[in-house]
Amino acid sequence: MKTKKYSSYAEIDHDLKILKLQREIHYQKIILSIDKTKETFLPSKTVSLISDIYQKATSGIFGTILKIAIPFAINWYISRKRGD
Numbered sequence: 277m278k279t280k281k282y283s284s285y286a287e288i289d290h291d292l293k294i295l296k297l298q299r300e301i302h303y304q305k306i307i308l309s310i311d312k313t314k315e316t317f318l319p320s321k322t323v324s325l326i327s328d329i330y331q332k333a334t335s336g337i338f339g340t341i342l343k344i345a346i347p348f349a350i351n352w353y354i355s356r357k358r359g360d
Contacts, residue, residue, distance in 0.1 A: 282288050334342060 333339060
């Protein structure tokens with residue numbers, strides 16, 4: 277990095293203001309990144325995603341068949357004799 281030579285205090289103040297603004301921009305980018313990361317891990321997003329997938333999977337004829345067949349399969353599994 278080349279050393280900069282200043283001829284007045286106004287130049288120094290100008291560069292300090294620029295550096296301060298750059299630091300603030302970087303800080304805000306970090307805060308935004310943290311907020312986006314938090315949003316991806318919120319349970320409400322996950323629950324809504326799972327409910328959307330469930331609604332799409334259980335729609336139509338295939339979904340109706342699944343809604344009827346799953347309780348029968350669960351009852352069969354629970355009531356079957358063990359050891360036979």
